[in-house]
Amino acid sequence: MKGIVLSAEWAPRPGYEVSEFERTTKKAITGSSIWRHPRPALRDVEEPQPGPRDVLIEVKAIGICGSDIHFCETDTEGYMLYPGLTRFPQVIGHEFSGRIVEIGKEVRDLCVGDPVTAEEMLWCGRCFSCRIGVPNHCEYLEELGFTVQGAMTRYIAVEDRFVWPITSIVEQRGDEEAAWEAGALVEPTGVSYLAMFVRSQGFKPGSTVVVYGAGPIGLAAISLAEAAGAGRIVAFESLESRRRLAKAAGADAVYDPAALSREGTQPWQAVMDLTGGRGAQMHVEAAGVPTRTVPQMERALAVDGKIVIIGRAAERVPMYLEALQVRGSQLFGSQGHAGHSVFPNVIQLMASGRLDMRKIITHRFTLAQGEEALRQALSREGGKVMLHTA
Amino acid sequence: MKGIVLSAEWAPRPGYEVSEFERTTKKAITGSSIWRHPRPALRDVEEPQPGPRDVLIEVKAIGICGSDIHFCETDTEGYMLYPGLTRFPQVIGHEFSGRIVEIGKEVRDLCVGDPVTAEEMLWCGRCFSCRIGVPNHCEYLEELGFTVQGAMTRYIAVEDRFVWPITSIVEQRGDEEAAWEAGALVEPTGVSYLAMFVRSQGFKPGSTVVVYGAGPIGLAAISLAEAAGAGRIVAFESLESRRRLAKAAGADAVYDPAALSREGTQPWQAVMDLTGGRGAQMHVEAAGVPTRTVPQMERALAVDGKIVIIGRAAERVPMYLEALQVRGSQLFGSQGHAGHSVFPNVIQLMASGRLDMRKIITHRFTLAQGEEALRQALSREGGKVMLHTA
Amino acid sequence: MKGIVLSAEWAPRPGYEVSEFERTTKKAITGSSIWRHPRPALRDVEEPQPGPRDVLIEVKAIGICGSDIHFCETDTEGYMLYPGLTRFPQVIGHEFSGRIVEIGKEVRDLCVGDPVTAEEMLWCGRCFSCRIGVPNHCEYLEELGFTVQGAMTRYIAVEDRFVWPITSIVEQRGDEEAAWEAGALVEPTGVSYLAMFVRSQGFKPGSTVVVYGAGPIGLAAISLAEAAGAGRIVAFESLESRRRLAKAAGADAVYDPAALSREGTQPWQAVMDLTGGRGAQMHVEAAGVPTRTVPQMERALAVDGKIVIIGRAAERVPMYLEALQVRGSQLFGSQGHAGHSVFPNVIQLMASGRLDMRKIITHRFTLAQGEEALRQALSREGGKVMLHTA
């Protein structure tokens, strides 16, 4: 079968000490310090053989994630920008949906023919973190499309405990094609869901929610805020095309920070104006530039406000913690999408029609056009780029 | 000015021991044991004089509450059905909106001209409950339209700390007439909001919410479940007119329990069928018949499910607590609507357009038609009955 | 090796329909409807062979649990009292500690020589409940000493993910013999811990905690309330020997309900007196007679009080839910002890010296005296009965 394979050179940066783990497993813990000259290409790959607890899924739709983009981008020395755990060459892609075509003999609760999606984080279920109920912090994590074969291909084998049926979307929405796309959007939506509703324990309906950054994760945050009864949703985003998507996703007010600045207004002031000086109950960092966004959040906190950090950035943010004391506020760091009913809840929200993430898809390609699709995603214009296998 | 005054005879039932408190204050703690032959009538009443911390409000719209109805209903011996704290004769009515026409000299944060609504529970702010942050359990409670003058009249004086502006509804919805009605619906909506989101700490978006009873409180619960991102909303209601309202309020599935029963199905089975045997995360008792509804809830609990009791009933419910153990579930009792940001959150939800409670209004009358309006409400056909002063 | 084996006759009660699952697995879902003439005996049993993910544990100490007692008790027709999932003949015993003597080749994070204890609930890690983080409600549960070989013997094999080191108890308490007993008490303590701190989310330090029943689970609840900063601990218990243990475990006030009753006082009144009429913030049902205890709890609820149900009883409890509304209170059903950091937290509490569960041990026997030990436990006089293998 054909698949989009990311290849790269194992070329540890001078001075980077390759660990024993890295040497034996050929997995880079800090990808950006080892992988050089990455390039994606449509290539022949072997069909996976499902084990006794695996299901074999015929892939239908695959979304391109920010990390897929970072795989392809390099610094001036040719090193990959993506900083995390990776093993190449690898079929990439982890936001996907498909239909089960075969099941291992120990598989439970799933059948051939089921339309499904899957968690990307393959938590071990046995380490301390997994045992105490925080699988997003698994100590022996494997990741679909990062350390094991991903979904930008025809078939993928996944252990049953990571697979979730999307039958309810198909049945309640009554449109199978749409369901494949919705299914492929469960994982990125789950990232925002975990951050907002699990890690940060949500907001009271009627609250003001501010989202910084309207890429796919920020758009998911906006859509979820809309679905979950925010009283007011404010978004900040530099790109015009994404501001339009933010509006469509449900934001009540959307600003270009640069334009605001030209008028002598800072984002925090806009939030204070909209809220009559009361501030916002939840602030979501989905822009990946916390040094710029968090200081704005600090100045527009409602009493008992929440700052939710989803975007990643390897930098120190100068925080004025007094602001969090004076406003009785808190900050939550979040990563992942696994466990905690995230997948079944997002799926049911989509099935109900109360969450339509397909609004954020702006470009569609076939799998054969995968390289072109990645180039489109690299431009960062628009929202989600979606691949279809057929 | 004219007002709807509820009069009744102070006639303690034989055997009922009138307490010292009742004797001195002329407030009945157990209204149904003291008040006899109640009757509402449009009568002349004195205009209230606002104190230094009061605002004087020109009333615009007033909803009729279930307790207003219970004031007028009697048992076979002529005793009032309403069992709670009351002092008659009294201008009744406590779900209202209006415009501030005068403010006392110590009033803060409110201005003449502001469109407002008010909490019905006049918590003292000084007792143990108030000091620890649970004003709905105030030990020295007064209640608008129960122990002090209510809103079914032209003017009402209320202390500033119970009054909430609805300016955002007027401005964001752009329809002042609609805003008066929305404002008058904040209080009953707040009863369901407190129960579902404060007392019971809400549900995760995507959850199944089941509501028993589609009177105004149940309809508010359905509307709030819809606004707050339930993944599936199921309602049970005997009256056809109310089942239609339940649908309009956002329920995905609405059943007549009697009709179900004729088909050999019980409510719990319907819930289990809809959820693929997983059960519902939240069950709201808004029917006031817990002996009939709670046993159904027990059998359709999701793991970590919640039973939320809003409806009142002076009866013991035979609960199978094993069911709550096996399903790792919990039950929450709720009363009131005060404090906890309930009013500002409900108001902002309405202002945002994400909650439109006006859908549940089925009958509108003028204040002068108040007696007729009460008769309509007494019939329990339809949803909310709304009075307008102009 | 020798072990205490519980044997019983597979003799389904007339009218009980044996399910397909029961027929094929030889596990009784409702033990009390199938098993007849149970008898424990010290017998030869085969040594277990650890699988690749198992550790082999040399057992050191084993506590006798209430369910072990119910295995041996019968009704008038000779049927076993224990109502749950069971497969006999079986080596019973599941509250234990021991030392690892062998590890399978895939075992992680554990070494030969480690002193350990283990969860009794062998959750599958793959069903819906396990995947959403509620392993105590696993759909494919196996149980040590119920459906698979238990610990009243020399060796037991357990999968690594259920095994927890008690090294910190040995090191910080500095007494290995004491550590074996402490380790064997982690599981029953965990039952109360899960109920009080996970399911019910604990109490604020300084709260009043009332415990009904001072058997081992109630004594664990008292000890935990003491360790976790209750401001007042009240216990109700009929047996004098257990009232003494309740005092030793940390209860500030301990009552015999029958004696109270002879003085014309009910338990709820005693609680109200002690709290100056404010009521208790947490009420723990550990007596297994909710029809008697819950009505007492209802009348002594603090505002925002909690009722925590641990004791099991297959009966309906007539609850006055109004009481939970008027007091803004809640009820939590609990079962199990798995997941949620329960084991590591209980172990660390013991290691710190802030929780000493050994106080509740009143009888010690050797494994060879197991039958005598069970007879002692059957008398229900005293606290925990502990077996030692050496």
Next chain:
Amino acid sequence: MKGIVLSAEWAPRPGYEVSEFERTTKKAITGSSIWRHPRPALRDVEEPQPGPRDVLIEVKAIGICGSDIHFCETDTEGYMLYPGLTRFPQVIGHEFSGRIVEIGKEVRDLCVGDPVTAEEMLWCGRCFSCRIGVPNHCEYLEELGFTVQGAMTRYIAVEDRFVWPITSIVEQRGDEEAAWEAGALVEPTGVSYLAMFVRSQGFKPGSTVVVYGAGPIGLAAISLAEAAGAGRIVAFESLESRRRLAKAAGADAVYDPAALSREGTQPWQAVMDLTGGRGAQMHVEAAGVPTRTVPQMERALAVDGKIVIIGRAAERVPMYLEALQVRGSQLFGSQGHAGHSVFPNVIQLMASGRLDMRKIITHRFTLAQGEEALRQALSREGGKVMLHTA
């Protein structure tokens, strides 16, 4: 009567813009920008006249708080170090206990003769923050000993809703003198209690709690961690005398960061060593130097760990938010001690004997020795300095 009066010169710093509020009320919002040449002195002051809702309290014991010390300290230009809301000259002192000698005619629930303490924060009960249940963020706050007469004198008048009986301490501990001191320690203990158990929602019993700084607030945090069932308490403190107090208060391990550093170890490493690399569940900043302490906390977070900020510092802390994401952790800012059952819970903990804050008192003086007492406190050697009126 005599009282310790703090006088200072109203001398706004060049460039500081005195606000309208400051001009009219003579309250400085930023004390350190207005008050110069502060000096405390024992002087004659007028006896307070209790209003209708006030109680008059004969003061028995008064603790010296860090802010009292900051009142007396100045920068190189003679400006007061204390940065907050203040109105001088003022009788200072706000950590106190005493006996009610007179009550206003509207006073509820309090009697002449009651031993009591009081909240220092006089929340208005009417502003938005108070109405939504967060009185520590009152918009119209007055403060005992800051903006109104404090307790370092013979009599103080306080509105009933801020006053809490300590009768239970007297009765249950059986030592009135000790109860006066305990009562005077409720307020500072409440600051740590609010931060740890209300704002941050506590820790699960058995957790590791790390406290940075062992001044009175840090010592209260340690004592509360001990009372509430921490599994391990670690403290970092530079002063030897305070390290001894930390041990006495219950810390299991106490380090001098400088000494650690000389051994090449950083605090975070010490925490990781103690916890077997798992990190600590709660980290309390009570040193007031977050730029130094928070980076240590970030590196020793347990998964789902909490950072609790109590110490104040007008500086930006360079935070590595990735650390909070990778560890699924959170940060809480806290200020105050009012509301949320803090006072009654701390009092009951003390009454039960499970919290003995008197251990942290190292110096005792009479009121007449107040100036000397302040000098002692200024040295920062030792723990709490306590004044007695008799």
